[in-house]
Amino acid sequence: MGHLPPDTPRHRPDRAIDPAEALHRLFGYSAFRGQQEDVVSHVIAGGDAVVLMPTGGGKSLCYQLPALCRPGIGIVVSPLIALMRDQVAALRQLGVAAAALNSSLTGPERAKVRADLRAGRLKLLYAAPERLLMPDFLEMLDGAEIALFAIDEAHCVSQWGHDFRPEYLELAQLGARFPGVPRIALTATADPQTRQDIAHRLALDDARLFLSSFDRPNIRYAVLRKEAPLRQLLTFLRAHEGESGIVYCLSRNTVEQTAAALNAHGIKALPYHAKLAPETRAANQDAFLTTEEGLVLVATVAFGMGIDKPDVRFVAHLDLPASLEAFYQETGRAGRDGLPAETLLLYGMQDLVLRRGMIEQSGAPVEIKQLERAKLDALLGVCETVTCRRQAILAHFGETLAQPCGNCDNCLTPAETWDGTIAAQKALSAVWRTRQRFGVGHLTDLLLGVKTEKIERFEHDQLPTFGVGTELDRKGWASVFRQLIVRGALEVDHENYGALCLTPAGEAILRGKESVRLRRETASGSARTLLKKKAERLEVAAADQALFEALRAERARLAKAQNVPAYVIFHDATLAAIAAARPASTAELARIPGIGASKIERYGAAILGIIAG
Ligand code: ADP
Ligand code: ZN
Numbered sequence: 001m002g003h004l005p006p007d008t009p010r011h012r013p014d015r016a017i018d019p020a021e022a023l024h025r026l027f028g029y030s031a032f033r034g035q036q037e038d039v040v041s042h043v044i045a046g047g048d049a050v051v052l053m054p055t056g057g058g059k060s061l062c063y064q065l066p067a068l069c070r071p072g073i074g075i076v077v078s079p080l081i082a083l084m085r086d087q088v089a090a091l092r093q094l095g096v097a098a099a100a101l102n103s104s105l106t107g108p109e110r111a112k113v114r115a116d117l118r119a120g121r122l123k124l125l126y127a128a129p130e131r132l133l134m135p136d137f138l139e140m141l142d143g144a145e146i147a148l149f150a151i152d153e154a155h156c157v158s159q160w161g162h163d164f165r166p167e168y169l170e171l172a173q174l175g176a177r178f179p180g181v182p183r184i185a186l187t188a189t190a191d192p193q194t195r196q197d198i199a200h201r202l203a204l205d206d207a208r209l210f211l212s213s214f215d216r217p218n219i220r221y222a223v224l225r226k227e228a229p230l231r232q233l234l235t236f237l238r239a240h241e242g243e244s245g246i247v248y249c250l251s252r253n254t255v256e257q258t259a260a261a262l263n264a265h266g267i268k269a270l271p272y273h274a275k276l277a278p279e280t281r282a283a284n285q286d287a288f289l290t291t292e293e294g295l296v297l298v299a300t301v302a303f304g305m306g307i308d309k310p311d312v313r314f315v316a317h318l319d320l321p322a323s324l325e326a327f328y329q330e331t332g333r334a335g336r337d338g339l340p341a342e343t344l345l346l347y348g349m350q351d352l353v354l355r356r357g358m359i360e361q362s363g364a365p366v367e368i369k370q371l372e373r374a375k376l377d378a379l380l381g382v383c384e385t386v387t388c389r390r391q392a393i394l395a396h397f398g399e400t401l402a403q404p405c406g407n408c409d410n411c412l413t414p415a416e417t418w419d420g421t422i423a424a425q426k427a428l429s430a431v432w433r434t435r436q437r438f439g440v441g442h443l444t445d446l447l448l449g450v451k452t453e454k455i456e457r458f459e460h461d462q463l464p465t466f467g468v469g470t471e472l473d474r475k476g477w478a479s480v481f482r483q484l485i486v487r488g489a490l491e492v493d494h495e496n497y498g499a500l501c502l503t504p505a506g507e508a509i510l511r512g513k514e515s516v517r518l519r520r521e522t523a524s525g526s527a528r529t530l531l532k533k534k535a536e537r538l539e540v541a542a543a544d545q546a547l548f549e550a551l552r553a554e555r556a557r558l559a560k561a562q563n564v565p566a567y568v569i570f571h572d573a574t575l576a577a578i579a580a581a582r583p584a585s586t587a588e589l590a591r592i593p594g595i596g597a598s599k600i601e602r603y604g605a606a607i608l609g610i611i612a613g
């Protein structure tokens with residue numbers, strides 16, 4: 001990637017470019033989205049900006065267009081090589097002189113980028129922070145005309161976030177060293193602490209803040225009680241045959257086992273985790289991002305940041321994420337192209353205990369633990385809510401959604417609640433009478449009246465609570481205990497093997513001062529129907545299907561020939577629009593969203609040929 005393809009048109013910096021015209025002619029888009037226009041004109045005018053936009057919101061355009069419209073080169077700081085590679089490939093498809101500078105380049109490639117930079121032949125240069133900050137590189141920039149600095153994935157500067165990169169802190173010096181060059185920091189992180197950190201640590205306190213809604217209306221949310229994870233996952237995946245998606249698991253073992261099990265069931269799946277050999281990891285990532293369509297990637301959270309793939313159609317969590325922020329970011333990798341996407345979270349008692357335990361035993365400072373607890377609790381709240389999940393999620397990020405969304409499981413199949421006051425009192429009484437020293441398993445035995453060795457050893461069959469809970473089964477009690485923990489009536493003592501203890505809220509319920517409504521768990525039957533209820537798919541009419549497939553095949557061929565991901569050539573949505581409109585001329589083709597001048601020049605004839613049959 002260190003050299004310009006010979007056919008890349010050279011940019012002429014002397015000619016002022018109008019952003020709206022460039023949007024249309026280069027990118028093939030008819031209008032700006034959301035706050036793009038405001039950001040673009042602010043930065044073109046030389047202003048600094050902090051841009052908070054959800055994944056798929058269209059952040060790239062916010063710095064790419066100003067870089068094209070201002071004289072000089074736009075320098076983009078990006079933390080990941082894969083991300084740079086895709087962005088550069090996509091820009092070159094648009095005919096923009098773009099390059100990347102990172103550790104994957106050979107010596108001669110690096111020299112070529114430098115020569116192009118010195119000669120003013122580049123319009124956009126992506127660089128890893130540590131490269132950019134090397135003294136000789138900064139010196140080279142001193143002599144260049146710089147259009148702007150864009151700091152992508154700006155949350156990497158914050159220690160509160162999950163992707164902290166110490167090198168990002170050094171980027172604060174850019175403002176002083178290059179006065180007058182606008183800086184724009186961008187992130188999709190919705191976490192309030194991280195947001196505050198970004199402006200401050202990048203010395204962008206005076207920058208204008210552009211805050212968009214973090215809602216992702218095309219993503220469907222569903223949370224199910226974890227029963228038989230593999231079976232539940234298979235049901236979910238059957239509704240997504242031929243589509244790409246990610247399955248997140250907590251441990252490497254689960255990743256390996258799940259990937260193997262999926263393959264055994266005829267679903268193409270590859271594992272991804274930190275302990276794989278680097279070549280295997282890179283190959284699996286590449287297969288998912290670039291070379292194979294319809295692949296399931298089973299991964300730990302090691303996979304994800306900067307995953308630019310626009311057509312990830314689903315994200316499933318087999319284990320509970322650490323926080324609502326993590327959940328939102330991971331599910332946010334679905335549906336960047338704005339087309340319908342589905343998510344599934346499986347969640348059970350064990351997850352809850354495990355996650356709480358991980359925080360308590362982490363050895364982190366007290367304030368951090370406090371914060372992590374709050375973030376986990378926010379996720380648990382979303383898991384347990386009986387009303388719209390999207391409303392609950394957005395509320396946590398400080399946004400109000402006026403109406404229930406109609407695109408989450410609770411909206412689609414309203415949850416039932418029941419008066420759980422008596423059941424809660426029985427459960428709490430079992431905790432109290434066993435002196436707050438036992439976990440859910442033993443307490444359930446007690447309530448059900450099961451004479452285990454442990455029950456007899458502690459003479460718990462002598463207690464008045466012994467056998468008073470036969471109206472529920474084990475799953476029923478697990479659900480009651482879990483909901484009592486989440487609502488803060490019980491606490492898990494992680495120093496003491498997960499023993500449950502009463503809290504003041506629990507005592508109030510036990511004394512009959514408060515009543516309790518509990519969520520009735522979805523019976524497996526209806527869970528299956530829910531899983532099978534597909535979100536609407538990309539609309540391709542039956543009559544257009546054959547043409548759509550022919551276009552996809554051509555796209556795959558073009559992508560392979562150039563060694564770029566298929567989606568940098570055309571998105572599915574663009575191909576679907578072509579199949580529906582059947583343009584007969586270049587002029588008609590130019591009206592399809594996502595087709596700019598360069599794409600017409602490169603692929604117009606091939607597409608029109610396929611349409612003509
Ligand atoms: P982000 O970086 O915020 O996740 P991207 O910059 O990758 O988002 O943009 C997400 C998708 O939206 C991309 O496929 C991009 O081509 C598309 N897009 C961005 N801006 C527009 C626009 N104004 N009109 C149509 N599509 C757009
Ligand atoms: Zn909803």
